[in-house]
């Protein structure tokens with residue numbers, strides 16, 4: 001089966017040449033889809049959603065036929081001849097947004113719903129699509145507007161000193177706003193994690209059990225494991241989910257000084273991966289852990305967070321454990337082979353990204369949203385300082401900036417290039 005969807009002011013005129021007569025609004029009707037000479041291209045169900053009560057807010061006609069490449073090609077050729085054109089990726093959603101049927105967060109949630117990699121992620125995207133995230137943003141905007149009205153009214157009558165009562169009121173109001181924003185940021189971070197996941201790179205000396213750990217976490221034999229040091233040379237990637245948290249695990253070549261040119265290339269790639277990780281699992285074998293991690297990957301001030309994993313405790317008889325050193329470095333003692341302590345590692349990974357498996361309530365969020373929320377937070381902080389110093393004009397300006405950053409999330413104020421960027425990543429027909 002195939003669905004062809006027409007949207008726009010000419011949808012009715014075009015469709016009326018193809019299906020005769022056009023069905024009553026929102027009622028499915030069986031129709032022939034006619035060629036220019038009255039021949040039948042295909043037959044099936046036709047639906048008509050008049051503007052503005054359609055997905056895009058425009059007249060929409062939907063043709064549901066048998067499909068098949070030849071029939072679709074003929075149907076499209078007929079529609080193009082009548083003046084229709086192929087939609088751009090995401091154009092239906094973009095039109096829905098431009099016509100005020102959905103806001104930008106909801107439009108993004110459509111793409112996230114389609115792309116979601118787990119049930120949890122799809123549930124979160126659905127919540128965003130239903131407007132839960134947008135409502136939270138809008139509530140903050142409403143509070144901000146109320147506060148701005150108070151403060152800007154005070155500015156207009158600046159000869160009269162503000163009563164201390166209203167000053168205290170404004171301070172309380174601003175404090176509450178800041179708290180609510182931080183709550184929302186925390187939830188948005190979770191939503192973003194759920195959507196994007198984290199990149200965890202397994203690194204360490206040869207033969208310590210890196211590939212064995214990858215296989216264990218992925219629950220399948222994706223990497224070759226052998227007792228010959230230098231087994232893995234290429235970078236291997238696997239996607240797993242920990243209670244819905246997507247994790248991109250990367251297994252790398254064991255790091256050592258090598259004369260083998262291919263192994264050296266593998267090690268170069270390993271170092272590059274390590275620098276791109278959200279977290280590094282640096283593995284060594286129990287009793288042999290004095291290898292210096294930094295000397296292998298090179299000095300870099302911007303190295304991602306490291307968890308030390310000490311494998312093969314079955315050989316030393318040590319108990320599985322998760323220990324935090326005085327420097328804050330976490331060491332996890334485990335045995336991949338005996339499947340001891342893997343659960344400690346998994347818990348640790350979830351914990352260090354601050355992921356709480358959602359009982360409910362999570363919505364999907366993107367980096368773009370997090371950045372805008374961070375800007376809002378910064379502006380509210382500056383506003384608090386301005387309020388303390390009775391710098392009312394500065395206060396008013398920071399509150400304006402905070403509101404603007406929030407409005408960018410739902411798309412009330414957005415640059416055209418941002419819209420282009422967002423919608424072009426959609427698939428065609430959505």
Ligand SMILES: Nc1nc2c(ncn2[C@@H]2O[C@H](COP(=O)(O)OP(=O)(O)OP(=O)(O)O)[C@@H](O)[C@H]2O)c(=O)[nH]1
Pocket residue numbers: 205206207208209210211212213224225226227228229230231232233252253254255311312313314315334335336337338
């Ligand atoms: N005793 C014991 N052996 C292990 C354990 N984990 C892995 N091994 C063994 O250690 C050897 C090396 O394992 P790999 O997973 O290939 O090690 P690697 O770190 O990927 O090695 P390279 O790819 O060469 O860098 C294999 O013989 C594994 O069976 C463990 O927990 N205990």
Ligand SMILES: [Mg+2]
Pocket residue numbers: 210211212223224231232252253254
């Ligand atoms: Mg390996």
